[in-house]
Amino acid sequence: MIGHVGPEAALGxxxxxxxxxxxxxxxLNTNQINCIELSNTSILNKRKLAWEKTVKSNGGVHPSLGVVDTRLxxxxxxxxxSAKFGAGMHPNRDLWISEPRNPEETSFIPSNKFRDSTPI
Incomplete structure (x- = not known):
């Protein structure tokens, strides 16, 4: 599995x-996934507007999400x-953190322990 796609995708x-x-x-060396087309601001904005229009015309939910048919x-x-907020469950998506911390810059660089990091 390369990435976690929801609820980010469902929320635009x-x-x-x-x-x-x-x-x-x-x-995999930088732990990044990038879409070349979305690095173009005009394409990104055009797609975002189209997504928002589709959601608005469908009662606030993207049609690809399907029908909610269970309480769960x-x-x-x-x-x-979303994952950037901890991928948790928060009532009404209001993020609640019991002991918030201030982020700190570190020199940590993620690495793959199963891959030889010796330059070629």
């Missing part, structure tokens, strides 16, 4: 704006937050 995050034919670069799915839809 960039991963939800990727289209068939886009160029995706998966860089309804609860998940209304309380899940």
């Amino acid at each position: 995050g960039e991963i939800g704006l990727i289209e068939d034919g886009d160029t995706i670069i998966v860089d 799915l309804n609860r998940m839809r209304h309380s899940s937050v």
Whole structure:
């Protein structure tokens, strides 16, 4: 598994704006996944506006999400937050943290312990 796509995609995050034919670069050395087309601001803005229009015309939910037909799915839809906020469940998506911390810059660089890091 390379990436976690929801709820970012369902909420209009960039991963939800990727289209068939886009160029995706998966860089395991830097732990990044990038869509070349979305680095163009005009393309990104155009797709975001189209996504928002589709959601608005469908009662606030993207049609690709399907129908909520169980209490569990309804609860998940209304309380899940994206991975960048901890991928947890928070009522009404209001992020609650019991002991918030201030982020600190470090020199940590992620690495793959199963890959030889010796330069070629």
